[in-house]
Amino acid sequence: MEEHINWMSKAMVYAEEALERGEVPVGCIFVYEDQEIATGGNRVNETKNATCHAEIVAIEKVREWCSLRKKDQQDVFRALTLYVTVEPCVMCAGALRQIGVPLVVYGCSNERFGGCGSVLNIAADQLSSLGPSFDVIKGVLAEEAVQLLKQFYKGENPNVPEDKRKPKQISILNKQETRL
Amino acid sequence: MPVLADIYTQPVQLADFYVSNITDRKFTAALVKHLNITAPLGSFQHLKRVRGDKSKGHRDFVMIPRDHDDSVRESEQINIMMTSLLKSSDIPSTTLSKPYLVKVPICCPATRAQYEESSFYWPVTFHEDKRIAQMLSGTFFSKEEIQRIKNYLLEAESLGKKAAEKGQKHYGIVVVDPDTNTIIAKGHDMCRGSNPLHHAVMVGLDLVARSQGGGMWCLEEKSNVCELTSCESSNGQMASEKSGPYLCTGYDIFLNMEPCPMCSMALVHSRVNRVFYSTPHVDGGLGSKYKVHMQAGLNHHFDVFRWTGEVLSDIRAHH
Ligand SMILES: [Zn+2]
Ligand SMILES: [Zn+2]
Numbered sequence: 001m002e003e004h005i006n007w008m009s010k011a012m013v014y015a016e017e018a019l020e021r022g023e024v025p026v027g028c029i030f031v032y033e034d035q036e037i038a039t040g041g042n043r044v045n046e047t048k049n050a051t052c053h054a055e056i057v058a059i060e061k062v063r064e065w066c067s068l069r070k071k072d073q074q075d076v077f078r079a080l081t082l083y084v085t086v087e088p089c090v091m092c093a094g095a096l097r098q099i100g101v102p103l104v105v106y107g108c109s110n111e112r113f114g115g116c117g118s119v120l121n122i123a124a125d126q127l128s129s130l131g132p133s134f135d136v137i138k139g140v141l142a143e144e145a146v147q148l149l150k151q152f153y154k155g156e157n158p159n160v161p162e163d164k165r166k167p168k169q170i171s172i173l174n175k176q177e178t179r180l
Numbered sequence: 181m182p183v184l185a186d187i188y189t190q191p192v193q194l195a196d197f198y199v200s201n202i203t204d205r206k207f208t209a210a211l212v213k214h215l216n217i218t219a220p221l222g223s224f225q226h227l228k229r230v231r232g233d234k235s236k237g238h239r240d241f242v243m244i245p246r247d248h249d250d251s252v253r254e255s256e257q258i259n260i261m262m263t264s265l266l267k268s269s270d271i272p273s274t275t276l277s278k279p280y281l282v283k284v285p286i287c288c289p290a291t292r293a294q295y296e297e298s299s300f301y302w303p304v305t306f307h308e309d310k311r312i313a314q315m316l317s318g319t320f321f322s323k324e325e326i327q328r329i330k331n332y333l334l335e336a337e338s339l340g341k342k343a344a345e346k347g348q349k350h351y352g353i354v355v356v357d358p359d360t361n362t363i364i365a366k367g368h369d370m371c372r373g374s375n376p377l378h379h380a381v382m383v384g385l386d387l388v389a390r391s392q393g394g395g396m397w398c399l400e401e402k403s404n405v406c407e408l409t410s411c412e413s414s415n416g417q418m419a420s421e422k423s424g425p426y427l428c429t430g431y432d433i434f435l436n437m438e439p440c441p442m443c444s445m446a447l448v449h450s451r452v453n454r455v456f457y458s459t460p461h462v463d464g465g466l467g468s469k470y471k472v473h474m475q476a477g478l479n480h481h482f483d484v485f486r487w488t489g490e491v492l493s494d495i496r497a498h499h
Contacts, residue, residue, distance in 0.1 A: 043396065046394070047389055047394045047395060047396040048389040048392045048393065048394025048395070048427070049385060049386055049389035049394055049395060049396045050385070050427045050428075050446070050449035050450040050451070051382060051385055051386075051396075051446045051449055051450070052396045056377065056396075057396075059377065060375070060396075060397075063374065063375060067374075089445060089449075090441055090442070090444070090445035090465075090472060091441075091442045091443075091444075091445035091446045091449065092442075093441075093442075094440060094441045094442025094443075094445065095377050095442050098376055098377065098442065099376055099377070111477065112477045112478060112479065113445065113448075113449075113478070115441075115445070119475055119477065119478075120441070120470060120472070120475070122441055122442075125469075127441070127463045127469065128463065129440070129461070129462070129463045130440060130441065130442075130463055
Protein backbone atom coordinates (compact mmCIF):
# COMPACT_ATOMS: atom_id res chain seq x y z
CA MET A 1 0.00 0.00 0.00
CA GLU A 2 2.81 2.37 0.88
CA GLU A 3 4.29 1.71 -2.51
CA HIS A 4 0.95 2.64 -4.12
CA ILE A 5 0.81 5.87 -2.14
CA ASN A 6 4.33 6.79 -3.20
CA TRP A 7 3.62 6.29 -6.88
CA MET A 8 0.28 8.05 -6.60
CA SER A 9 1.79 11.12 -5.02
CA LYS A 10 4.04 11.34 -8.08
CA ALA A 11 1.00 11.06 -10.36
CA MET A 12 -0.58 13.87 -8.33
CA VAL A 13 2.21 16.21 -9.46
CA TYR A 14 1.08 15.78 -13.07
CA ALA A 15 -2.51 16.47 -12.07
CA GLU A 16 -1.33 19.71 -10.45
CA GLU A 17 0.55 20.63 -13.59
CA ALA A 18 -2.60 20.05 -15.65
CA LEU A 19 -4.46 22.37 -13.31
CA GLU A 20 -1.81 25.06 -13.82
CA ARG A 21 -2.30 24.74 -17.57
CA GLY A 22 -6.04 25.25 -17.12
CA GLU A 23 -6.87 21.63 -17.88
CA VAL A 24 -8.99 19.24 -15.83
CA PRO A 25 -6.51 18.14 -13.14
CA VAL A 26 -5.92 14.48 -13.80
CA GLY A 27 -2.43 13.03 -13.82
CA CYS A 28 -0.95 9.58 -14.21
CA ILE A 29 2.24 7.57 -14.42
CA PHE A 30 3.06 4.18 -15.87
CA VAL A 31 5.35 1.96 -13.81
CA TYR A 32 7.34 -0.81 -15.48
CA GLU A 33 9.67 -3.09 -13.51
CA ASP A 34 9.58 -0.70 -10.55
CA GLN A 35 10.46 2.35 -12.53
CA GLU A 36 8.45 5.22 -13.91
CA ILE A 37 8.62 5.12 -17.69
CA ALA A 38 5.88 7.54 -18.78
CA THR A 39 3.71 10.28 -17.32
CA GLY A 40 0.72 12.22 -18.50
CA GLY A 41 -1.67 15.01 -17.68
CA ASN A 42 -4.87 16.12 -19.34
CA ARG A 43 -4.22 18.15 -22.54
CA VAL A 44 -7.71 18.54 -23.98
CA ASN A 45 -7.71 22.31 -24.36
CA GLU A 46 -4.19 22.45 -25.71
CA THR A 47 -4.83 19.88 -28.44
CA LYS A 48 -8.50 20.74 -29.04
CA ASN A 49 -8.97 17.01 -28.91
CA ALA A 50 -11.45 15.88 -26.25
CA THR A 51 -9.85 12.45 -26.17
CA CYS A 52 -6.48 13.79 -25.02
CA HIS A 53 -6.80 12.51 -21.47
CA ALA A 54 -3.84 11.90 -19.15
CA GLU A 55 -3.92 8.15 -19.80
CA ILE A 56 -3.92 8.56 -23.60
CA VAL A 57 -1.01 11.03 -23.37
CA ALA A 58 0.94 8.61 -21.19
CA ILE A 59 0.25 5.60 -23.41
CA GLU A 60 1.80 7.53 -26.30
CA LYS A 61 4.86 8.19 -24.11
CA VAL A 62 5.15 4.51 -23.27
CA ARG A 63 5.32 3.84 -26.99
CA GLU A 64 8.09 6.42 -27.39
CA TRP A 65 9.97 4.87 -24.46
CA CYS A 66 9.72 1.46 -26.11
CA SER A 67 10.88 2.59 -29.51
CA LEU A 68 13.88 4.43 -28.02
CA ARG A 69 14.92 1.27 -26.21
CA LYS A 70 13.92 -1.08 -29.01
CA LYS A 71 11.56 -2.91 -26.71
CA ASP A 72 8.47 -4.70 -27.89
CA GLN A 73 5.62 -2.41 -26.86
CA GLN A 74 3.19 -5.25 -26.39
CA ASP A 75 5.46 -6.96 -23.89
CA VAL A 76 5.87 -3.70 -22.01
CA PHE A 77 2.13 -2.86 -22.05
CA ARG A 78 1.38 -6.21 -20.46
CA ALA A 79 3.74 -5.61 -17.56
CA LEU A 80 2.62 -2.08 -16.69
CA THR A 81 0.87 -0.65 -13.66
CA LEU A 82 -1.02 2.59 -14.17
CA TYR A 83 -1.32 5.08 -11.31
CA VAL A 84 -3.95 7.69 -12.11
CA THR A 85 -5.43 10.27 -9.76
CA VAL A 86 -9.04 9.81 -10.99
CA GLU A 87 -10.86 6.66 -12.11
CA PRO A 88 -10.25 6.20 -15.86
CA CYS A 89 -13.29 7.13 -17.97
CA VAL A 90 -15.03 4.60 -20.22
CA MET A 91 -12.85 5.67 -23.12
CA CYS A 92 -9.56 5.38 -21.27
CA ALA A 93 -10.60 2.10 -19.63
CA GLY A 94 -11.29 0.81 -23.16
CA ALA A 95 -7.87 2.03 -24.28
CA LEU A 96 -6.09 0.41 -21.32
CA ARG A 97 -7.87 -2.83 -21.96
CA GLN A 98 -6.92 -2.87 -25.61
CA ILE A 99 -3.23 -2.48 -24.95
CA GLY A 100 -3.44 -5.10 -22.19
CA VAL A 101 -2.45 -3.19 -19.04
CA PRO A 102 -3.07 -5.66 -16.20
CA LEU A 103 -3.36 -3.35 -13.16
CA VAL A 104 -4.82 0.12 -12.63
CA VAL A 105 -4.54 2.00 -9.33
CA TYR A 106 -6.65 5.13 -9.02
CA GLY A 107 -7.58 7.84 -6.53
CA CYS A 108 -11.14 9.15 -6.53
CA SER A 109 -14.10 7.80 -8.51
CA ASN A 110 -15.40 9.40 -11.67
CA GLU A 111 -19.16 9.40 -11.14
CA ARG A 112 -20.07 10.71 -14.56
CA PHE A 113 -17.73 8.92 -16.95
CA GLY A 114 -16.00 6.22 -14.90
CA GLY A 115 -15.18 3.03 -16.78
CA CYS A 116 -14.03 0.94 -13.81
CA GLY A 117 -17.40 0.50 -12.17
CA SER A 118 -18.84 3.97 -11.62
CA VAL A 119 -20.78 4.27 -14.88
CA LEU A 120 -19.82 1.11 -16.75
CA ASN A 121 -17.37 -1.60 -15.87
CA ILE A 122 -15.15 -1.78 -18.92
CA ALA A 123 -12.37 -3.08 -16.64
CA ALA A 124 -14.18 -6.33 -15.88
CA ASP A 125 -17.06 -6.90 -18.33
CA GLN A 126 -17.05 -9.67 -20.90
CA LEU A 127 -15.70 -7.89 -24.03
CA SER A 128 -13.72 -10.39 -26.04
CA SER A 129 -12.88 -8.02 -28.89
CA LEU A 130 -11.39 -5.49 -26.48
CA GLY A 131 -8.65 -7.61 -24.93
CA PRO A 132 -8.21 -9.00 -21.41
CA SER A 133 -9.92 -7.52 -18.36
CA PHE A 134 -7.73 -5.71 -15.81
CA ASP A 135 -7.51 -5.47 -12.02
CA VAL A 136 -8.34 -2.27 -10.19
CA ILE A 137 -7.27 -0.84 -6.84
CA LYS A 138 -9.16 2.29 -5.90
CA GLY A 139 -9.15 5.00 -3.27
CA VAL A 140 -5.40 5.73 -3.16
CA LEU A 141 -5.02 9.44 -2.26
CA ALA A 142 -8.65 9.97 -3.27
CA GLU A 143 -9.10 13.03 -1.05
CA GLU A 144 -6.16 14.84 -2.65
CA ALA A 145 -7.50 14.11 -6.13
CA VAL A 146 -10.93 15.46 -5.18
CA GLN A 147 -9.38 18.64 -3.76
CA LEU A 148 -7.67 19.35 -7.07
CA LEU A 149 -10.90 18.82 -8.99
CA LYS A 150 -12.71 21.15 -6.62
CA GLN A 151 -10.10 23.80 -7.23
CA PHE A 152 -10.57 23.41 -10.96
CA TYR A 153 -14.34 23.61 -10.93
CA LYS A 154 -14.30 26.64 -8.71
CA GLY A 155 -12.82 28.49 -11.68
CA GLU A 156 -14.29 28.43 -15.15
CA ASN A 157 -12.99 26.39 -18.00
CA PRO A 158 -12.15 29.16 -20.49
CA ASN A 159 -12.51 26.89 -23.51
CA VAL A 160 -16.13 26.04 -22.93
CA PRO A 161 -18.27 28.52 -24.88
CA GLU A 162 -20.17 31.05 -22.84
CA ASP A 163 -23.59 29.49 -23.34
CA LYS A 164 -22.33 26.04 -22.33
CA ARG A 165 -20.91 27.25 -19.04
CA LYS A 166 -22.77 26.38 -15.93
CA PRO A 167 -23.06 28.48 -12.82
CA LYS A 168 -20.11 28.09 -10.52
CA GLN A 169 -20.30 24.89 -8.59
CA ILE A 170 -18.74 24.08 -5.30
CA SER A 171 -20.24 20.62 -4.96
CA ILE A 172 -18.01 19.15 -7.54
CA LEU A 173 -18.07 15.47 -8.04
CA ASN A 174 -21.53 15.29 -9.48
CA LYS A 175 -20.84 18.27 -11.71
CA GLN A 176 -17.67 17.18 -13.40
CA GLU A 177 -18.19 19.40 -16.35
CA THR A 178 -16.35 18.37 -19.39
CA ARG A 179 -13.85 15.64 -19.56
CA LEU A 180 -12.35 13.40 -17.01
CA MET B 181 -33.43 3.17 -37.36
CA PRO B 182 -32.78 5.07 -34.14
CA VAL B 183 -30.84 3.46 -31.30
CA LEU B 184 -32.97 4.55 -28.38
CA ALA B 185 -32.73 3.98 -24.67
CA ASP B 186 -34.18 0.71 -23.43
CA ILE B 187 -37.24 2.44 -22.01
CA TYR B 188 -38.50 3.00 -25.57
CA THR B 189 -37.97 -0.50 -26.81
CA GLN B 190 -38.53 -2.84 -23.90
CA PRO B 191 -41.77 -4.81 -23.56
CA VAL B 192 -44.21 -3.68 -20.89
CA GLN B 193 -43.27 -5.04 -17.47
CA LEU B 194 -45.94 -5.92 -14.97
CA ALA B 195 -46.45 -5.92 -11.22
CA ASP B 196 -49.19 -7.29 -8.97
CA PHE B 197 -51.61 -4.78 -7.57
CA TYR B 198 -54.60 -5.09 -5.26
CA VAL B 199 -57.82 -3.92 -6.80
CA SER B 200 -61.32 -3.62 -5.37
CA ASN B 201 -64.77 -3.08 -6.83
CA ILE B 202 -66.52 0.04 -5.79
CA THR B 203 -69.93 -1.13 -4.62
CA ASP B 204 -71.42 2.34 -4.31
CA ARG B 205 -70.48 4.62 -7.13
CA LYS B 206 -71.39 7.85 -5.42
CA PHE B 207 -68.33 7.45 -3.21
CA THR B 208 -65.91 7.30 -6.15
CA ALA B 209 -64.67 10.88 -5.90
CA ALA B 210 -64.30 10.66 -2.12
CA LEU B 211 -62.41 7.39 -2.46
CA VAL B 212 -59.98 8.84 -4.98
CA LYS B 213 -59.34 11.79 -2.74
CA HIS B 214 -58.92 9.74 0.41
CA LEU B 215 -56.82 6.95 -1.05
CA ASN B 216 -54.46 9.39 -2.68
CA ILE B 217 -53.51 10.18 0.91
CA THR B 218 -53.69 6.78 2.61
CA ALA B 219 -52.45 4.75 -0.34
CA PRO B 220 -50.48 7.03 -2.67
CA LEU B 221 -49.43 5.45 -5.96
CA GLY B 222 -45.78 6.42 -5.55
CA SER B 223 -43.86 5.31 -8.61
CA PHE B 224 -47.13 4.14 -10.21
CA GLN B 225 -48.47 7.63 -10.91
CA HIS B 226 -49.15 6.61 -14.50
CA LEU B 227 -51.99 4.28 -13.38
CA LYS B 228 -55.47 5.70 -13.43
CA ARG B 229 -57.10 4.98 -10.12
CA VAL B 230 -60.48 3.98 -11.45
CA ARG B 231 -61.27 1.54 -14.22
CA GLY B 232 -64.81 1.56 -15.49
CA ASP B 233 -66.26 -1.59 -16.96
CA LYS B 234 -69.43 -0.76 -18.83
CA SER B 235 -70.36 -4.30 -19.68
CA LYS B 236 -70.32 -5.36 -16.06
CA GLY B 237 -71.63 -2.01 -14.87
CA HIS B 238 -69.12 -1.62 -12.05
CA ARG B 239 -65.96 0.28 -11.35
CA ASP B 240 -62.68 -1.10 -10.17
CA PHE B 241 -60.36 0.74 -7.98
CA VAL B 242 -56.62 0.27 -7.89
CA MET B 243 -55.11 0.37 -4.43
CA ILE B 244 -51.67 -0.74 -3.40
CA PRO B 245 -48.91 -2.98 -4.71
CA ARG B 246 -48.79 -6.50 -3.43
CA ASP B 247 -46.27 -6.85 -0.67
CA HIS B 248 -43.93 -9.65 -1.55
CA ASP B 249 -43.08 -10.23 2.06
CA ASP B 250 -43.92 -13.89 2.45
CA SER B 251 -43.93 -13.75 6.24
CA VAL B 252 -47.31 -12.03 6.13
CA ARG B 253 -50.10 -14.28 4.97
CA GLU B 254 -52.10 -13.02 2.06
CA SER B 255 -55.44 -12.81 3.86
CA GLU B 256 -53.89 -11.12 6.85
CA GLN B 257 -52.27 -8.55 4.64
CA ILE B 258 -55.60 -7.83 2.97
CA ASN B 259 -57.34 -7.33 6.28
CA ILE B 260 -54.71 -4.95 7.59
CA MET B 261 -54.81 -3.06 4.34
CA MET B 262 -58.57 -2.66 4.26
CA THR B 263 -58.86 -1.37 7.81
CA SER B 264 -56.02 1.12 7.37
CA LEU B 265 -57.13 2.40 3.97
CA LEU B 266 -60.46 3.85 4.99
CA LYS B 267 -59.41 4.88 8.49
CA SER B 268 -60.54 8.37 9.56
CA SER B 269 -62.85 8.85 6.63
CA ASP B 270 -66.62 8.93 6.32
CA ILE B 271 -66.60 6.28 3.64
CA PRO B 272 -68.27 3.08 4.80
CA SER B 273 -65.99 0.05 4.62
CA THR B 274 -68.57 -1.78 2.57
CA THR B 275 -67.93 0.59 -0.33
CA LEU B 276 -64.98 -1.53 -1.37
CA SER B 277 -65.33 -5.22 -2.13
CA LYS B 278 -62.83 -7.86 -1.11
CA PRO B 279 -59.63 -7.02 -3.00
CA TYR B 280 -58.25 -9.21 -5.72
CA LEU B 281 -54.98 -9.14 -7.66
CA VAL B 282 -54.42 -7.80 -11.16
CA LYS B 283 -51.33 -7.19 -13.24
CA VAL B 284 -50.49 -3.56 -13.93
CA PRO B 285 -47.66 -1.99 -15.95
CA ILE B 286 -44.65 -0.95 -13.84
CA CYS B 287 -43.52 1.93 -16.03
CA CYS B 288 -45.13 4.93 -17.59
CA PRO B 289 -45.44 4.12 -21.32
CA ALA B 290 -42.81 5.92 -23.40
CA THR B 291 -44.21 5.06 -26.82
CA ARG B 292 -47.63 4.55 -28.36
CA ALA B 293 -46.97 0.84 -28.76
CA GLN B 294 -46.18 0.54 -25.06
CA TYR B 295 -49.26 2.63 -24.26
CA GLU B 296 -51.50 0.30 -26.21
CA GLU B 297 -49.96 -2.75 -24.61
CA SER B 298 -50.18 -1.20 -21.13
CA SER B 299 -53.82 -0.23 -21.56
CA PHE B 300 -54.65 -3.85 -22.16
CA TYR B 301 -53.78 -4.49 -18.50
CA TRP B 302 -54.89 -1.30 -16.79
CA PRO B 303 -55.75 2.25 -17.94
CA VAL B 304 -52.68 4.47 -17.88
CA THR B 305 -51.84 8.06 -18.70
CA PHE B 306 -49.59 8.74 -21.67
CA HIS B 307 -47.85 11.84 -22.96
CA GLU B 308 -46.42 11.18 -26.37
CA ASP B 309 -42.93 12.49 -27.12
CA LYS B 310 -43.43 13.76 -30.68
CA ARG B 311 -39.75 13.53 -31.57
CA ILE B 312 -39.41 9.93 -30.38
CA ALA B 313 -42.70 9.03 -32.10
CA GLN B 314 -41.38 10.39 -35.39
CA MET B 315 -38.14 8.48 -35.01
CA LEU B 316 -40.02 5.26 -34.38
CA SER B 317 -42.47 5.77 -37.22
CA GLY B 318 -39.67 6.10 -39.77
CA THR B 319 -40.79 9.55 -40.89
CA PHE B 320 -38.01 11.35 -39.02
CA PHE B 321 -35.85 11.80 -42.11
CA SER B 322 -36.94 13.04 -45.53
CA LYS B 323 -36.09 11.09 -48.66
CA GLU B 324 -33.30 13.55 -49.45
CA GLU B 325 -31.85 13.21 -45.98
CA ILE B 326 -31.87 9.44 -46.23
CA GLN B 327 -30.04 9.61 -49.54
CA ARG B 328 -27.44 11.93 -48.02
CA ILE B 329 -27.00 9.65 -45.02
CA LYS B 330 -26.59 6.69 -47.33
CA ASN B 331 -23.94 8.47 -49.39
CA TYR B 332 -21.87 9.36 -46.33
CA LEU B 333 -22.18 5.82 -44.99
CA LEU B 334 -20.98 4.51 -48.35
CA GLU B 335 -18.08 6.96 -48.17
CA ALA B 336 -17.19 5.60 -44.72
CA GLU B 337 -17.40 2.10 -46.14
CA SER B 338 -15.05 2.90 -49.01
CA LEU B 339 -12.56 4.39 -46.53
CA GLY B 340 -12.87 1.16 -44.55
CA LYS B 341 -12.16 -0.80 -47.70
CA LYS B 342 -9.00 1.22 -48.28
CA ALA B 343 -7.93 0.47 -44.72
CA ALA B 344 -8.51 -3.24 -45.26
CA GLU B 345 -6.42 -3.13 -48.43
CA LYS B 346 -3.57 -1.72 -46.34
CA GLY B 347 -3.88 -4.48 -43.78
CA GLN B 348 -5.84 -2.40 -41.30
CA LYS B 349 -9.31 -3.05 -39.99
CA HIS B 350 -12.19 -2.39 -42.36
CA TYR B 351 -13.44 0.67 -40.45
CA GLY B 352 -13.91 4.16 -41.87
CA ILE B 353 -15.20 7.50 -40.58
CA VAL B 354 -16.61 10.62 -42.19
CA VAL B 355 -17.20 13.78 -40.13
CA VAL B 356 -19.77 16.14 -41.64
CA ASP B 357 -21.03 19.59 -40.84
CA PRO B 358 -24.77 19.13 -41.51
CA ASP B 359 -25.44 22.88 -41.71
CA THR B 360 -23.25 23.30 -44.76
CA ASN B 361 -23.33 19.66 -45.86
CA THR B 362 -19.54 19.61 -46.09
CA ILE B 363 -17.07 16.96 -45.04
CA ILE B 364 -14.80 18.10 -42.21
CA ALA B 365 -12.64 15.00 -41.99
CA LYS B 366 -12.27 11.53 -43.45
CA GLY B 367 -10.22 8.79 -41.88
CA HIS B 368 -9.96 5.09 -41.28
CA ASP B 369 -8.65 2.55 -38.85
CA MET B 370 -4.87 2.31 -38.39
CA CYS B 371 -4.73 0.23 -35.24
CA ARG B 372 -2.48 -2.40 -36.75
CA GLY B 373 0.13 0.26 -37.36
CA SER B 374 2.32 1.41 -34.51
CA ASN B 375 -0.49 2.63 -32.24
CA PRO B 376 -3.20 0.15 -31.28
CA LEU B 377 -5.45 3.05 -30.24
CA HIS B 378 -5.70 4.42 -33.75
CA HIS B 379 -9.26 3.29 -34.30
CA ALA B 380 -11.12 5.04 -37.09
CA VAL B 381 -13.04 7.23 -34.63
CA MET B 382 -9.93 8.27 -32.70
CA VAL B 383 -8.19 9.10 -35.98
CA GLY B 384 -11.20 11.04 -37.27
CA LEU B 385 -11.57 13.07 -34.07
CA ASP B 386 -7.91 14.02 -34.13
CA LEU B 387 -8.24 15.13 -37.74
CA VAL B 388 -11.07 17.44 -36.69
CA ALA B 389 -8.90 18.79 -33.86
CA ARG B 390 -6.16 19.38 -36.37
CA SER B 391 -8.50 21.26 -38.66
CA GLN B 392 -9.06 23.58 -35.70
CA GLY B 393 -5.35 24.10 -35.13
CA GLY B 394 -4.96 21.34 -32.53
CA GLY B 395 -4.41 17.59 -32.72
CA MET B 396 -2.35 15.21 -30.67
CA TRP B 397 -1.09 12.50 -32.97
CA CYS B 398 1.50 12.64 -35.73
CA LEU B 399 -0.73 10.97 -38.26
CA GLU B 400 1.30 12.21 -41.25
CA GLU B 401 4.10 9.84 -40.47
CA LYS B 402 1.80 7.05 -41.38
CA SER B 403 0.17 8.71 -44.33
CA ASN B 404 0.94 5.55 -46.20
CA VAL B 405 -1.59 3.77 -44.03
CA CYS B 406 -4.15 6.51 -43.70
CA GLU B 407 -6.26 8.42 -46.13
CA LEU B 408 -6.37 11.85 -44.54
CA THR B 409 -8.67 14.63 -45.41
CA SER B 410 -8.97 17.40 -42.97
CA CYS B 411 -10.98 20.38 -43.98
CA GLU B 412 -8.12 22.26 -45.69
CA SER B 413 -9.46 20.79 -48.88
CA SER B 414 -12.84 22.43 -48.44
CA ASN B 415 -11.56 25.60 -46.85
CA GLY B 416 -7.92 26.45 -47.34
CA GLN B 417 -7.49 28.80 -44.42
CA MET B 418 -9.19 26.78 -41.78
CA ALA B 419 -6.20 24.84 -40.50
CA SER B 420 -4.22 27.91 -39.60
CA GLU B 421 -7.11 29.97 -38.41
CA LYS B 422 -8.02 27.97 -35.32
CA SER B 423 -11.64 28.39 -36.19
CA GLY B 424 -14.48 25.91 -36.05
CA PRO B 425 -16.83 25.00 -33.24
CA TYR B 426 -15.94 23.90 -29.74
CA LEU B 427 -14.70 20.32 -30.27
CA CYS B 428 -17.16 18.53 -32.58
CA THR B 429 -20.26 20.45 -31.49
CA GLY B 430 -22.83 20.25 -34.29
CA TYR B 431 -20.97 17.68 -36.38
CA ASP B 432 -22.45 14.39 -37.63
CA ILE B 433 -20.36 11.22 -37.60
CA PHE B 434 -20.75 8.45 -40.20
CA LEU B 435 -19.23 5.02 -39.56
CA ASN B 436 -19.50 1.74 -41.41
CA MET B 437 -19.15 -0.12 -38.09
CA GLU B 438 -20.61 0.49 -34.65
CA PRO B 439 -17.82 1.98 -32.50
CA CYS B 440 -16.21 0.11 -29.59
CA PRO B 441 -16.80 1.41 -26.02
CA MET B 442 -13.60 3.48 -26.12
CA CYS B 443 -14.60 5.24 -29.32
CA SER B 444 -18.21 5.62 -28.18
CA MET B 445 -17.10 7.57 -25.12
CA ALA B 446 -14.64 9.53 -27.26
CA LEU B 447 -17.66 10.71 -29.28
CA VAL B 448 -19.43 11.75 -26.07
CA HIS B 449 -16.37 13.70 -24.92
CA SER B 450 -16.23 15.37 -28.32
CA ARG B 451 -19.86 16.48 -28.08
CA VAL B 452 -20.87 15.30 -31.52
CA ASN B 453 -24.32 16.05 -32.88
CA ARG B 454 -25.44 12.66 -34.25
CA VAL B 455 -23.87 9.31 -35.09
CA PHE B 456 -24.90 7.07 -37.99
CA TYR B 457 -23.49 3.59 -38.48
CA SER B 458 -24.29 0.72 -40.81
CA THR B 459 -23.09 -2.51 -39.17
CA PRO B 460 -23.58 -3.45 -35.51
CA HIS B 461 -20.74 -4.96 -33.47
CA VAL B 462 -21.28 -7.43 -30.64
CA ASP B 463 -19.07 -5.39 -28.27
CA GLY B 464 -20.26 -2.04 -29.66
CA GLY B 465 -20.89 0.92 -27.41
CA LEU B 466 -23.81 2.55 -29.24
CA GLY B 467 -26.56 -0.02 -29.12
CA SER B 468 -25.20 -3.56 -29.02
CA LYS B 469 -23.25 -4.12 -25.79
CA TYR B 470 -23.80 -0.68 -24.26
CA LYS B 471 -25.71 2.47 -25.03
CA VAL B 472 -23.00 4.85 -23.95
CA HIS B 473 -24.82 7.83 -25.50
CA MET B 474 -27.77 7.18 -23.23
CA GLN B 475 -25.94 6.83 -19.92
CA ALA B 476 -27.64 8.92 -17.30
CA GLY B 477 -25.36 11.47 -15.71
CA LEU B 478 -23.41 12.32 -18.84
CA ASN B 479 -23.21 16.01 -19.65
CA HIS B 480 -23.77 15.39 -23.33
CA HIS B 481 -26.23 13.14 -25.12
CA PHE B 482 -26.65 12.62 -28.83
CA ASP B 483 -28.88 10.64 -31.17
CA VAL B 484 -27.61 7.45 -32.75
CA PHE B 485 -29.04 5.85 -35.88
CA ARG B 486 -28.29 2.42 -37.24
CA TRP B 487 -28.84 1.94 -40.96
CA THR B 488 -31.46 -0.73 -41.59
CA GLY B 489 -31.89 -0.33 -45.33
CA GLU B 490 -30.03 -2.41 -47.89
CA VAL B 491 -26.59 -3.72 -46.94
CA LEU B 492 -24.00 -0.97 -47.35
CA SER B 493 -20.92 -2.68 -46.05
CA ASP B 494 -18.81 -5.69 -46.95
CA ILE B 495 -17.89 -6.37 -43.36
CA ARG B 496 -19.77 -9.16 -41.73
CA ALA B 497 -21.89 -8.21 -38.74
CA HIS B 498 -20.06 -9.15 -35.56
CA HIS B 499 -22.75 -10.99 -33.67
ZN1 LIG C 1 -10.40 9.28 -19.93
ZN1 LIG D 1 -12.83 1.92 -31.19
